[in-house]
Amino acid sequence: MKTILAFRESEYAxxxxxxxCVHPLLLPLCNKPFIEFLIDFAILAGSSAVRILCDGGLGEVERYCEDGSRWGIDLSYASIHPDDSIHAMLGKNRKFCGEERVMIVSGFSFIRYDKRYDYKSFVSxxxxxxxSTCPGGRITLTGVPTKAVPDWLIADLSLMPLDSMTSYYQASMETLKTGESRYVLPGYGDEPECAFGRNVVISKSVEIRKPVSIGNNVQLLGNAIIGPSAIIGSNVIIDRESSVESSIVFDNTYIGEHLEIIGRIASGNRLNDPKSGASIAMEDPHLLSGIKKNRHLRSLPRKIVHxxxxxVIIAAFFIPFIILWPLLKLGGHWKSSPASFLAERTDETMPLAKVEVDASGAAAAIAVALSLDRYFRLFRVVTGQLALIGSTPLLAGESRPDAPAYVPAYLPGVFSYAEAEEWAATGGDATIVERFHLAHSNPLTDIGLVIKAFINRFQEKSTI
Amino acid sequence: MTITETSKIGIAILSLYGTLDALSAPELRNNRSIIDPEKTVVIDLQQVDFIDSSGIGAIVSASRQKRQPSGGIVLACMNDRVRKVFEITNAQKLFHIFDDTTAAVDFASSRQSASA
Amino acid sequence: MNNSNITLTLPAERLFARVARQTASSVADLVIGDDRHEPAGRDFSHAFELAVSEAFTNSVTHARESATPQVVKLTFFFEQRQLVVSVHDANDPFTIETPVPDIESYPENGFGLLIIRKVMDHVTYRREGNYNIISMSKTL
Amino acid sequence: MNFTLDNIDGRLVGTARLEGRLDAQNSKPFQKTFLEWLEKTPLLVFDCTLLDFIDTSGLGAIVGCLRKALENKGDLKLAGLNDKVGMVFEITKAKRLFSIFASQADAASSFASELNPGTT
Structure with missing residues (x-):
């Protein structure tokens, strides 16, 4: 059997x-893109090949689904016209259909199926x-049945139109509640109604109320309350004291402190009310924001300021450096080893020396307090390879859960934003501070943060 | 590039072989069946191993020659490489595209008789 | 082919677009290695070939009439999983920020730069002396 | 911004019509103007029908106004929040601090109904 999934741009406008930000066919439903539910269903119904038809672009869908080998089927793509009937679609794909039975799922609608039923026998x-039909969607079969219908054969199936934010919200919540038993959903853990992705950092005081679904690289900060009925995408930060209940949070979204998101859909800096359809773009980064590479980060003015x-720092610290460096080097307190770090474009690496100053003795203590161990790196700022302040440079090849492959913002700096905040020394907290500043800082605030980082390092080291 | 022209129930079928680029595009542009505004043409792209923007441009302009731009040129048997370039330029929106030449000819002939 | 440059100087004539293209495709295949049999590898190679074809054709189309024959120079290099090609010509300066053509009006031209921008990861244009240099890269 | 005083059943209620945006740019002067209104009466209504946008500074300013009204033994009520402004109030929990009404008339008359009949 073969399956055709057909969509029109007008249905998902x-x-x-x-x-x-998302191609409509890749719209996340619970923790999986919409199109995957349909592909799963096509497979349950016994398809060996699936073709996706659309009168709009399918480039992103194709990049995501590729040739279907991930599901063990042949997946192909073709284009139709907005006014093509099912008959016309079959004509345009005559070779694909061949002599086989074809199931055509048309319309932007969600199929409520249950993987425990034998759809394969049913279809044949x-x-x-x-x-099955619903407003704007239908499932049609061509060809003749190959089996007689046994009396006992039943299959639960219904279609639900996804024609508005309201119906989308309903479908998501329904999938979250009945998900694991009915659909094929990714997620780890034995806990029912609780699907977690990789690398989820949960602070101690976070409260999680089932059912919830949480994607990859999510950070939940102190006293956050998640759920019941929260669907959280990947690369999401929920800041302190905030709660997310009966809501959907899209990938790459930052939810600020002390917020209460109830019955909403948050996508980047956009907050939507699925009931009224109202939608507001927050201009205020303290509320919601999209986590992505801040455009200022790579801008020329920023590089110049840095x-x-x-x-200025190089000039100011030249004298202490020229005195202390030879001294420490001779005394064996200054150890420098070559290393390779990830560059700003994370598919590149850059050589950068790792300096360790053995902080015994007054000279070494002063050197560290003045951040002289970072002195050489300052020159990389002048050449534009490093930012003055940004992320902690990551060692190339080091597998870290917060490695930039997962994180949309990474900008290696001489100082890190985490060092500008007292509370976030290492680990998940440091990453969150870095991500926050990478999303929100500008050249001017950077100067202030560099000074803060300096002072923090100074206080920390001079008290040892 | 070589163009093989056949005809079926009054519909011209142009089968293209090889590369459709700036060098070979004029050959398609100047084809008699393409220039004839009344003639419905099916272009079979199965054997096109490379197409670039000049090739897309030639097919789009062929369509403009026709009395009915949206139906005068019907495309058939796009391979993945060709389909991707159509997708990038969004030119697939302008055409009826079939995965089988016979189906394309059936469609073209129904179009031609409807407009005649 | 880490750290080695391949430079190709071709007459600015349409005929040579194929040489440019085939070189691009061979270089891409070399870089991809065994993955060229995988769909992702084939896509990479095709995208690269397409971009080089468009850039070369663009240079040829805008080549100036002059007594001395014009040339287009292509330089390929591969570094840190990134395949880079720069296309060098002596034409008048231009801009790569052209608008996307409106498909509904059946345009014949203007797709070239759109294709380049869509299939490559990074595209930059710079003017050095009397030369235009388009530099394009795609990461494996 | 326009400010009007109405006498509702013997109580002087001031209504300010907020317009456009209330954000970091204009929240300081707004708070100053508010003090002038507060001198006339501590019973105030912000009619937000024409308010399009509010951010954390604007929200902070309105909460500041409420605090001052309460200190003066009055109250500040909000009316006519559109969906967008309403959502900002909701997610920031600021909604709980205020009495919010659909229209300015409802808000203003609520001051009158709060009167204890025995004290006048």
Missing amino acids: WVHEKFP SMPPGEW ACVAL
Whole structure:
């Protein structure tokens, strides 16, 4: 059997409008893109090949689904016209359909199925024609049945239109509640109604109330309350004292402190009310924001500001450096070893010496307090390879859970934003501070943060 | 590139072989069946191993030559490479695209008789 | 082919687009290695070939009439999983920020730079002296 | 911003119509203007029908206004929040601090109904 999944741009225009960052067919439903539910269903129904038809672009869908080998089927793509009937679609894909029975799922609608039923036998015994319909969607079969319908054969199935944010919200919540038993959902853990992705950092005081679904690289900070009925995507930060209940949070979203998200869909800096359809773009980074590479990060003015400040520091610390460095080097307290770090473009690496100053003795203590161990790196700011302040440079090849492959923002710096905050020394907390500043800082705040980092390092080291 | 032209129930079928680029595009542009505004043409792209923007441009302009731009040129048997370039340029929106030449000819002939 | 440069100087004529393209495709295949049999490898190679074809054709189309024959120079290099090609010509300066053509009006031209921008990861244009240099890269 | 005083059943209620945006740019001067209104009466209504946008500074300013009204033994009520502004109030928990009404008239008359009949 073969399956055709057919869509028209007009059916999912609302998704483009409300969630412009995601291709409508990849709209997340619970913790999986919408199209995957349909592919799963096609497979349960016994398809060996699936073709996705659309009158709009399918490039992103193709990049995500590729040739279907992930599911063990042949997946192909073709284009149709907005006014093509099912008959016309079959004509355009005559070779694909061949002599086999074809199931056509058309319309932007969600199939409520249950993986425990034997859809394969069902499909092969169904007469041709419409199987199930809903406003804007239908499942049709062509060809003749190959089996007689046994008396006992039943299969639970219904279609639900995804024609608005409201229906999308309902479908997501329904999938979250009935998900694991009915659908094929990714997620780890033995706990029912609780699906977690990789690398989820949960602070101690976080409260999680089932059912919840949480994606990869999610950070939940102190006293956050998640759920009941929270669907959280990947690369999400929920800041302190905030709660997310009966809500959907899309990938790459930052939810600020002390917020209460109840019955909402948050996508980047956009907050949506699925009931009224209202949608507001927050301009205020303290509320919601999209986590992505801050455009200022790579901007020339920022690089210039960083380079100038670096030059000032280089000049100011030249004398202590020129005195202390040879002294420490001779005494064997200054150890420098070559290493390779991930560059700003994370597919590149850069050589950068690792300096360790053995802080015994007054000279070494002063050197560390003045951050002289970072002195050489300042020159890299002038050449534009490093930021003055940014992320802690990551060693190339080091597998860290917060490695930039997972994180959309990474900017190696001489100082790290984490060092500018007292509370976030290492680990998950440091990452969150870095991510926050990488998303929100600008050249001017950077100068302030560099000074803070300096003072913090100074206080820390001079008290040892 | 070589163009093999056959005809079935009054529909011209142009089968293209090889590369459709800036060098070979004029050959398609100047083809008699392409220039004829009344003629419905099916272009079979199965054997096109490379197409670039000049090739897309030639097919789009062929369509503009026709009395009915949206139906005068019907495309058939796009391979993955060709389909990707159509997808990038969004030109697939302008055409009816079939995965089988016979089906494309059936469609073209129904179009032609409807407009005649 | 780490750290080695391949430079190709071709007459600015349409005929040579194929040489440019085949070189691009061979270089890409070399870099991909065994993955060229995988769909992702084939896509990489095709994208690279397409971009080089478009850039070369663009240079040829805008080549100036002059007594001395014009040339287009291509330089390929591979570094840190990134395949880079720069296309060098002596034409008038231009901008790569062209608008996306409106498909509904059946445009014949203007797809070239759109294709380049879509299939490559990074595209930069710079003017050095009397030369245009488009540099394009794609990460494996 | 326009400010009007109405006498509702013997109580002087001031209504300010907020317009456009209330954000970091204008929240300071707004708080100053508010003090002038507060001198006239501590019973105030912000009619937000024409308020399009509010951010954390704006929200902070309105909460500040409420605090001052309460200190003066009055109250500040909000009316006519559109969906967008309403959502900002909701997610920040600020909604709980205020009495919110659908219209300015409802808000203003609520001051009158709060009167204890025995004291006047």
